[in-house]
Amino acid sequence: MRTIILLQLQRLRREPGLILSMFAMTFGFVFLIGGFGGGERIDVPIYFDASVNVEKQALLLDELNESDSFSFTETEPSTAKKQVALGDIPYAVKAMDSNYQMLIATDNLNQMLVDNYVHQIYANELRIQEVEAGVNDPDFRDKVDRYLANGPIALTSVTSEGGSGGFDLQKQSLFGMTLFFSIYTIIFSLGKLAEEKRTGTWNRVILSPVSKWQVYLGHLSYAFMIGFLQILVVFIFFNYVFNYDIGSNFPAVIVTVACFTFSIVALGMLMLGLVKSLEQLNALVPIVSVSMAMLGGAYWPMEAVSNQVILAISKLLPITYGMEALKDIAIYDQGILSLAEPLSIMILFGVLCMGIGINLIERKV
């Protein structure tokens, strides 16, 4: 097994182009989406309807700007309208007393996120107002604010569920793009197995005294190793060099990445079992990885998705759980124990795919 891993590494050293380009792509896309260093926020122009008094305007603006992800700046209604109409800015928010509107120039992923977020703030506000009207206590508002500020942890997480903390562009792009490109690396590394079957070196190795499962294990370990290292190296780089925050629980990150990599290696085996040729595999990899990334929340957060069908499909994809676990670690500082569910689902997925995959491959003589 070791001999086979070493051989594949030796081959990689001769032709490292593919893996290096995957690294480059990961870096490029994370930067493109997540931006360089520091917390870059999404700019949102906002203007107020006449129904909102000045005092309330300031309060609302403060509240909206509490999130790390968005930066709301007040503009003149006329300029905002004109700029949106001309397409200079993609969207603007019109804030009214108990409601809001979004002016939209083009469909934009951020616009969905902004909408979601503002909606959350307004909904909270309305709920408090409703209760306020009911209790008839002039100090109620202050009490709630105080309570929210110092209250039990459970309450803080109410706001973060769909709002402020739940979305972080940097983490989203780092985790999403890294996992996405690692799928290519892993499955193409595994593709060496299919390539060897075609060139005949596979048969040669099988004819040697080395047992078949050792040969499989060699290929699987190689693909696992390459994928695992790629993800970790990217994470470490962004965490330490570019100040992206992947959380402080590094062991949990490692375990999550290992589970994810395993599930993708297994998925690769299943794909190898299903395709008839290396060409088919090469054609299938982008299709599978792109659609998985789209449906599983690697391109945009699942919080921005409301389509029930997509949500249902996402529950079947390992990348959904990989993203979920990594965000839980980085944003909510969760430990391994509370990640038991996503991690075990990824492992289960892996075991299933691996079993079916190897069976299909072996049946093909």
Add this chain to the structure above:
Amino acid sequence: MLETTNLRKTFKKQVAVDDVNLYLEKGEAVGLLGPNGAGKSTTISMMSSLIKPTMGDVTWHGKSIVEDPSVIRLHLGVVPQEIALYKELTAHENLKFFGKIYGLKGKKLENEIAHVLEMVGLTERKNDLVKNYSGGMQRRINIAVALLHEPEVIIMDEPTVGIDPQSRNYILEMVRRLNHEKGMTVLYTSHYMEEVERLCDRIYIMDNGRIIASGTKQELTSILSSEETILIELDRPYPELTLELEKIEEVLRVVETDKGMKLIVPKNSRLLGKVFRVADKHKAQMVSVNVQVPTLEDVFLHLTGRKLRD
């Protein structure tokens, strides 16, 4: 020592190998001859434990390798029909890897590598990438890999396909030496009659998955001992001529060749007169006419009605 009994392999509905019985004795060089798709490679795959037969058995010193492939693995070298090498690595790196998976290491491994490189005459080029080799050189390394662990038997699947005559000669001479000087048992597969004639003590002829004849070269050609071959060269093809010649009672077989046609007829049948008359009737221009003793190629022709190579 290596023997197949009633070997059969079917892919889906297609029968690739059908009821094949053959054996190799120690020190023999045996040829397996047959046209494309005859089932040679499939037979070899089963004999080397790579694929499981649908029916029948393969035994190594009496032990079934279908049940336990490990009994033969260390003693067998296989040269596959395709060039099964890591082309982005050097010859030396390839040899080193394949040596290692056969359990060789350290000094012994390096000695073996040097030895086989010497044998295939590529010592000087050992640090070149295989993909930069010529076809003939790749073929030679392909063979070298199978010799590393000093197997008792070597099975070669068309090791000279698609290479220049010089490399081909080199390889044939090498196989002959392995067989004669080292006493290695050889199963040599080919669709080149001359190669098999030159190298092999015994020959099996295979067609459509079956062994249709076997024996020494003398035994096989004696199948046609009472026949002779008339080789006619024509200035261009005359399709009607074939039909007409087949109508001559004594003619056993007529086959169109690249340049004309070939007739198998009983010895001393004095048919030339009739042949000339038929040709004349069709205004066919004969360039040359030869009467020959039958070759193995003719035996194949006689048995199947087809040429060995299309």
